[in-house]
Amino acid sequence: MTKSDPGTSQPGTDAPSTDQPGVDEAVRAELNRLRESIDNIDAAVVHMLAERFKCTQQVGVLKAEHQLPPADPARESRQIIRLRELAASARLDPAFAEKLLNFIIAEVIRHHETIAGETRDSTG
Numbered sequence: 001m002t003k004s005d006p007g008t009s010q011p012g013t014d015a016p017s018t019d020q021p022g023v024d025e026a027v028r029a030e031l032n033r034l035r036e037s038i039d040n041i042d043a044a045v046v047h048m049l050a051e052r053f054k055c056t057q058q059v060g061v062l063k064a065e066h067q068l069p070p071a072d073p074a075r076e077s078r079q080i081i082r083l084r085e086l087a088a089s090a091r092l093d094p095a096f097a098e099k100l101l102n103f104i105i106a107e108v109i110r111h112h113e114t115i116a117g118e119t120r121d122s123t124g
């Protein structure tokens with residue numbers, strides 16, 4: 001197999017694709033079993049995030065209607081402490097959990113700012 005042989009390796013690697021013949025059947029079966037679980041978990045994550053954003057959307061409206069600032073750094077600090085503890089007890093890297101929460105919250109704050117702008121525009 002060479003780099004000029006498209007379709008036989010993963011992009012950017014020379015490793016054989018697991019779809020290719022030659023991959024041990026038991027390995028392929030185990031990989032497929034694990035990937036089914038990964039797909040289920042990814043679906044759950046997407047659904048949970050969608051629910052979280054439905055809540056934060058309502059928080060955004062409430063904050064905009066009452067002229068509260070989009071970000072609440074004190075609340076974020078408490079969330080980070082709590083999530084890092086949860087992560088540690090779940091044997092997940094706390095630094096990763098913190099980064100993920102910060103990533104999500106940054107998006108929420110962006111939404112809050114949009115809602116606040118729209119609310120100001122509509123109420124004058």
Ligand SMILES: O=C(O)C(=O)C[C@]1(C(=O)O)C=C[C@@H](O)C=C1
Pocket residue numbers: 056059060070071072073075076079104105108109112
């Ligand atoms: O709890 C709030 O005040 C929110 O706006 C929600 C949220 C979050 O996504 O958890 C987002 C922004 C704040 O800075 C803190 C927390």
